Amino acid sequence: MSAAPMNVNWETLELHTAQPFGIARWTHSVYPRTFVTFTQDGISGRGEAAPNAFYGETRGTVEAVLPLLADALTDPRDWDGLHAGLAARMPHDHPSVKCALEMAALEWCAVSAGLPVWRLLGLSPAPLPRSSFTVSLAELPDMRRQAREAVAAGHTVLKVKLGTARDTAILEALREEVPNVTLRVDANAAWTRPQAKRMLGVLDAARVELVEQPLAADDLEGHAELRRVSRVPIVADESLHHVRDVIALADAFDGVNLKLAKLGGPLRALTALRLARAHGMGVMIGCMIESSLGIAAAAHLAGLCDWADLDGALLLADDPYAGLEWTAGELARPDGVGWGVEWR
Ligand SMILES: [Mg+2]
Structure with missing residues (x-):
């Protein structure tokens, strides 16, 4: 478990497919996924980073950029601010990390409101x-x-x-x-x-x-x-x-x-x-x-x-x-x- 200066924690788990999963480019059975939690005022929101090498991401890039991106998430209600902060820190790519942080902000707001995110x-x-x-x-x-x-x-x-x-x-x-x-x-x-x-x-x-x-x-x-x-x-x-x-x-x-x-x-x-x-x-x-x-x-x-x-x-x-x-x-x-x- 690593900790950013703010209220974001994360942990990478190696997930395994029940059977090797093959597509035209590769076959794998181990998938490292990084789970992000943002906590503020006793409420938590969660997100997942599922990196894909085709889009330039690996476990290594996720773990390298999370400490740089995590403190863009300060006010979970300010989604424009989050996007601007992410773009200012890492303008290009790392979409699965940005996804995990956005997911955490959205769930924090939904839990605060007592709603499913879709509502x-x-x-x-x-x-x-x-x-x-x-x-x-x-x-x-x-x-x-x-x-x-x-x-x-x-x-x-x-x-x-x-x-x-x-x-x-x-x-x-x-x-x-x-x-x-x-x-x-x-x-x-x-x-x-x-x-x-x-x-x-x-x-x-x-x-x-x-x-x-x-x-x-x-x-x-x-x-x-x-x-x-x-x-x-x-x-x-x-x-x-x-x-x-x-x-x-x-x-x-x-x-x-x-x-x-x-x-x-x-x-x-x-x-x-x-x-x-x-x-x-x-x-x-x-x-x-x-x-x-x-x-x-x-x-x-x-x-x-x-x-x-x-x-x-x-x-x-x-x-x-x-x-x-x-x-x-x-x-x-x-x-x-x-x-x-x-x-x-
Ligand atoms: Mg496809």
Whole structure:
């Protein structure tokens, strides 16, 4: 446990996935997550930093910048002041650390008011869209087993990780294995333009609901070209890092995947969401591999979204937070005070 000069404490825990989690870029089973607590007047607010190397963050960067950023959080009611303080200390990046501090400020205010955060922010009370459950990239028999087990556990929407030379075989096998579920595909920026064009027919034949990030993050022109010929909606994930990216993505993508940890917190994600809506785009609320605390924060925004992909904590063997209610693959909006989850 480290302590900043002010009222912010944090602790990094190594969380473990129940099974190795593979995407096109890597396979890991250990995920260091840093849990932040802000305390003032006997009230605490909590946040989680879920760093992702793709966005330039690691456990090391989180632990290095937290002492520099933590004292930007002095008045938890002053969100503009917090953002200005964070920008003054570290103008560039470190979004998961900024997310954790913003989460702590928001929960402090919600607890003070005796409200769930979504009520504090005046967000939608609509039911949450059904969340997908991820089939991670592995050998084919393993992917079949993952899909079977997810469906047996009640999930009706699966997100299949692709981005290999054997993607057609994987998708056809999974469609055969679980014929009646909704399938989404995430290529994690791994396809070339010609490969993506070839895959469009395969996606269509497999009745895929949407495809996330087929091409490299900076290939907006390639995505725009692909979108013109695709019957399957194309959603940006890696291409969206900052709120300022959203407007430029509107011509190239049908939708965006918002993750609090890459955008810098719930308030920034809400800004991105409104920009995306204003530009006619669909909105997915997504996540990293993170505890039920980080997932809860995303769930508070999910009533505003078309698609949810909030299975990050379900993949963990040692989730340190409890309180999210999953029923047959459906996540209920947390209705407790604050984020609505408790330390186990
Ligand atoms: Mg993705």
